[in-house]
Amino acid sequence: MRAGIVVTGTEVLSGLIRDANGPWLSEALRSFGVSVEQIVVVGDRPDDVRRALDFFADFDLVLTTGGLGPTADDLTAEVVAGWHGTSMVLDEALEERIWGIVNGLRKRIGGEEAPMRAGARKQAHVPVGAVVLEPKGTAPGFLVGSSPLVAVLPGPPRELQSMWADAVKVEPLASLLASAGALERRILRFFPLSEPQIAATLRELDEGSLPFEVTTCLRRGELEVATVYRPSEAAAYESFEAQLRARHGEVLFSDDGATIDEVVQRGLDGLTIAVAESCTGGLMAGRLTDLAGSSAHVLGGFVVYSNEAKTKFADVDPTLIEAHGAVSPEVAQALAFGARSRFGADLGIGITGIAGPGGGTPEKPVGTVCLCVEAPWGRDDRVVRLPGSRADVRDRTTTVALHMLRGLLAQRR
Known part of the structure; x- marks a missing residue:
């Protein structure tokens, strides 16, 4: 199964906000046996979002984050709908549910009713034929189309993570994820061990002949060796790990992914x-x-x-x-x-x-x-x-x- 993630937000693209959603969703998908191939960050510009969707057109699953708010530049749902050949329609019942949330906020923090009503109405427009994911803040999410299925999710991490927990139980996403199979991930952590040392070891082990990908990362002075593999590749992985232990076991401090x-x-x-x-x-x-x-x-x-x-x-x-x-x-x-x-x-x-x-x-x-x-x-x-x-x-x-x-x-x- 091929999956990609589109992170929208000019503030993310410019570096004002660091993207936490892409990596979080990638790890969430891995737990379902789905390996993310690409994460693309784009600004809040319709053409840029469309180009990102075009890039993922032959994938099975695309997740988008951000662009679902009440302001004029929040256009992700509308762009996804158009890209999948459908239009937007007002869901009046959804509007009332969103207004109930917004009005509760208005009563606590203040604000004029008319513009907040307009914002709730904007967020209640739904792609025709989409499955609505109930708001965790004020913005609903959507499951739109097929081939690829696009899961349109909010940008605030707390809302996204809570909505994802609901989305994976909802069709058609639930069935798609169930068909993905399984992936195992192992992280070995070493200290002290340099990147040139591990690179030399991987060359000796002929990294290119392994049936799985090996990723190394120097983080906070420690070296991580991460692998993701299918159950059918377990024997090859065990042999690989045994050889790493034989060479660097004296500085291996974590074999279960635990941090120092x-x-x-x-x-x-x-x-x-x-x-x-x-x-x-x-x-x-x-x-x-x-x-x-x-x-x-x-x-x-x-x-x-x-x-x-x-x-x-x-x-x-x-x-x-x-x-x-x-x-x-x-x-x-x-x-x-x-x-x-x-x-x-x-x-x-x-x-x-x-x-x-x-x-x-x-x-x-x-x-x-x-x-x-x-x-x-x-x-x-x-x-x-x-x-x-x-x-x-x-x-x-x-x-x-x-x-x-x-x-x-x-x-x-």
Whole structure:
């Protein structure tokens, strides 16, 4: 089955808003055994939307997102109807349902009735012969035509995701998805492993002879190897994974798709942790608390950017800073110990570094970061020099710290 996605919105095309819908829908379709071949982003211009539909004309399924609102540039439904050779007609019952939603909003936030009535009426125009998907905000969606079937969905991610859950149960989309078969996806995550290393391995394994596609991606300093394959290709995949393990098993930290954040949270079972961080400015504590359930482990943290803050809140001895500098292994160790002591935590993380773009020296260039992770059964200290912008250095520092934490937790077993 061939599927494509058309993301509409000049604000998305111009970069003002990042497209979250295309990737989300692609993953949603994969769970039904459908592999998306293309995602096309176009502006709110009828001709551009038509050209995108023409591009997908020989596909089985096309999903569109956006362009269903009450304003003049919201023309997706009308364009899809014309492209499939039908017209738009007012659905008066749908108009009343939409008006009920809009009027409720009007009463809460205010607004003149006449233009809001007009907006509700515009959104209640339906392609003749289409299946209507009830609004999750104020805009309905539609299933239009066949060969390809076009699912017209709203742009706001919350509305789209909620409507998709309904759409997959509705004919003819339900039957089309049921006929797609099945796809398996596996993600292996490695750290540290470079892209040239994995590229060399894939050449040795003759990647081109594999019956499935292999995708590699360097993300937040980690390397992901993702594959999607049919059940009939399972044996070939198992052989492929076994060969990757034979070559890089020592740096394989996740074979079930779990992120390092999830791996660490599992490992923290029954333990508590606290942070004292400087150059990361709270990003380390942020990552530790990103996942639901983090309150069972994370006691708190200090952002100790100045030397005075390091001394006052994390109990770093001022003579350490004078002797070794604020960016030093000794200060990182003191920060980790101070975080543990102040919060009464089982584990402590200390981070101090130079994120840039200024502040570096020949001895300690920009990107130099000193980290310490401490536990009752051991400690890991590292000095790393991380590439990239200020944002890159700060983000990659949290990745390094999480992998240090993972290693220390593994020693406990």
